[in-house]
Amino acid sequence: MWKALAASALLGQTVSGQAMLRFGCSQLTVERVDPLVNPGQRPSPHTHQIIGGNSFNLTMEPAEFDPPARSTCTSCTYSEDFSNYWTASLYFHSPENGTFQRVPQFANFGLQQDGGMTVYYMPYSARNGKMTAFKPGFRMIAGDPTTNKPNRASICHRCIGNGEGFAPCDARDTAELPTKYCPGGIRATIIFPSCWNGKDLDSPDHKSHVAYSNSGGLGSPNCPSSHPVAIPQVMYEVMWDTGKYRNNAWYGNGKQPFVYSFGDAKGYGQHGDYLFGWKDDSLQKAMDALPSGRCQNANCNVLKIQSAREAMACKKAQQAVENVGQNGEWLHELPGGASVRY
Numbered sequence: 001m002w003k004a005l006a007a008s009a010l011l012g013q014t015v016s017g018q019a020m021l022r023f024g025c026s027q028l029t030v031e032r033v034d035p036l037v038n039p040g041q042r043p044s045p046h047t048h049q050i051i052g053g054n055s056f057n058l059t060m061e062p063a064e065f066d067p068p069a070r071s072t073c074t075s076c077t078y079s080e081d082f083s084n085y086w087t088a089s090l091y092f093h094s095p096e097n098g099t100f101q102r103v104p105q106f107a108n109f110g111l112q113q114d115g116g117m118t119v120y121y122m123p124y125s126a127r128n129g130k131m132t133a134f135k136p137g138f139r140m141i142a143g144d145p146t147t148n149k150p151n152r153a154s155i156c157h158r159c160i161g162n163g164e165g166f167a168p169c170d171a172r173d174t175a176e177l178p179t180k181y182c183p184g185g186i187r188a189t190i191i192f193p194s195c196w197n198g199k200d201l202d203s204p205d206h207k208s209h210v211a212y213s214n215s216g217g218l219g220s221p222n223c224p225s226s227h228p229v230a231i232p233q234v235m236y237e238v239m240w241d242t243g244k245y246r247n248n249a250w251y252g253n254g255k256q257p258f259v260y261s262f263g264d265a266k267g268y269g270q271h272g273d274y275l276f277g278w279k280d281d282s283l284q285k286a287m288d289a290l291p292s293g294r295c296q297n298a299n300c301n302v303l304k305i306q307s308a309r310e311a312m313a314c315k316k317a318q319q320a321v322e323n324v325g326q327n328g329e330w331l332h333e334l335p336g337g338a339s340v341r342y
């Protein structure tokens, strides 16, 4: 959708053309587990929606825990991708009676999936078409649940129907959750850094080992000298089905009825977690094939592709067993009890 325009807008920055991976991953599970920020904790503080390999677990130590070896399926289109990807869930907070309902998710344009998200691996920081794929054990976080500052270049929201065909997180998207009714849904976008220090699989804040090539958002081939290695730029899109929450009184003048699972009703704190788990060198092969044009979106012919039905069948039972509104139940509080902050 935005790709054609993004391509022309960014031409000159990217030598090798704009081929990228864009594919769907269905919901694996929805629960309060976070092996990156709260390893071993059951439950972790807030609800996540998780996609990818079914070895997702409370603890997934780098070097020790090998997702391709431990998984028996993945909810992603590419069947060699046992990575895990997760973000906060979104809840409707009734202005009438204060109860919460988890907002359902829907498939992105042109994709067949059951909830989950759309994952991108983009070549914006590649130099001469070359990028270094992540190493086993690699992980990172984009965004910050504790922030009260906007960061529109990397963490943004689109009110679907507000115009399409422009690059993600451009000036027509908002850092905050849209304050008007979005009948076509809200798309949350999370753009990860595209440069790596070349050494560390992780860092204490899960961020300092990677960097944006500029002030955030879509990258350029100019990685900083502290982080000289161009890596695939990962991006998530999450489609929230907000259409049924229709009542003019709930929107406008800065108001809107949605809140992220950690209590953020502004939306600046949306964040994404990434834990690499592609089998062997499959991701490197795909990245190397991007300039050839044989590897594009969900049709990369150097990768193994499974059917949408197989991907949707890959589910994992909750390990932190509780009602987080996974089936649309109304809840008296956000799971974990976060208070709502505007």
Ligand SMILES: *[C@@H]1O[C@H](CO)[C@@H](O)[C@H](O)[C@H]1NC(C)=O
Pocket (backbone or CB within 6 Å): 054, 055, 056, 057, 058, 059, 070, 071
């Ligand atoms: C998940 O962790 C538990 C221990 O907490 C372990 O028994 C189990 O084998 C792990 N599952 C996978 C798929 O690694």
Ligand SMILES: *[C@@H]1O[C@H](CO)[C@@H](O)[C@H](O)[C@H]1NC(C)=O
Pocket (backbone or CB within 6 Å): 094, 095, 096, 097, 098, 099, 330
């Ligand atoms: C609370 O309000 C929402 C609409 O805002 C409604 O759909 C839901 O049924 C209400 N729940 C109760 C218990 O009244």
